[in-house]
């Protein structure tokens with residue numbers, strides 16, 4: 622047993638069981654507060670451990686209220702049969718509508734519309750992307766506006782998912798055009814005029830820009846690492862996105878994955894306070910909330926009008942129900958969706974908060 626655990630046990634003996642004048646324990650607590658006696662070649666993977674914890678587990682089968690999944694992609698199905706199976710699964714768990722981010726424009730976007738909305742018109746909401754065509758031409762801004770209007774005529778209800786992790790929002794040859802490049806201002810402006818929400822994936826968690834060594838708590842996901850790739854880094858990318866948001870106060874932005882700051886909800890809150898034209902989702906970041914259920918619960922209650930529900934994951938029953946468990950129950954030490962190496966805890970959100978994040982906020986965004 623670890624030394625600190627023994628110390629904890631010694632401290633937690635009920636007062637009545639202690640000798641009346643027992644001297645204070647002489648053992649010193651470790652100065653760092655972390656676990657001791659870890660082997661020097663520490664390579665343990667807690668994900669493989671079987672939990673011996675015995676606690677109640679809620680039986681969940683569907684969402685408590687109707688849901689709009691405001692973050693999914695067209696890549697999760699490739700055949701009509703898969704699409705039908707997905708729709709059946711949505712009906713089973715209570716997902717009424719799903720936002721499909723295509724990231725595509727023009728003919729590619731129209732093909733996606735044909736595959737989704739033409740078959741299930743009320744179930745899927747389509748989002749277009751950006752085209753790099755003519756990016757260095759002087760009329761690129763006008764072309765962006767025209768293409769967006771054409772995509773809207775083809776069924777686009779917004780832009781998404783537009784991604785800049787530090788390699789450019791658009792990449793042509795070796796040239797990266799970052800999100801705050803003035804060439805894109807026309808697009809943000811046109812989206813604002815047309816009241817179209819813009820879903821932006823900025824950066825990645827800050828740990829992905831650091832070496833994936835033993836000290837990095839996201840090292841398990843080193844396949845996502847951007848370390849040494851010559852990016853402006855997490856802070857650099859966030860600053861670029863903030864510049865865009867500030868320049869276009871009449872455009873509605875959704876910072877997906879909560880600005881990739883789900884590990885620091887206080888900072889997410891400060892950004893929401895500063896920029897009323899921004900909302901967030903925690904799609905594919907539920908694992909980050911799972912280790913801070915009390916902080917996350919307070920955040921969701923405080924910002925209940927600014928959070929969209931999204932999954933951003935392969936549509937499986939297990940995935941949807943992991944969201945139900947985490948948002949609706951008090952269950953403990955379960956695997957969240959898309960888990961990192963730690964398990965987590967439920968947030969047991971109030972019904973009025975669930976209704977807003979599950980559906981009301983998304984409906985308001987589409988109006």
Ligand SMILES: [Zn+2]
Nearest residue numbers: 692694782933
């Ligand atoms: Zn996504």
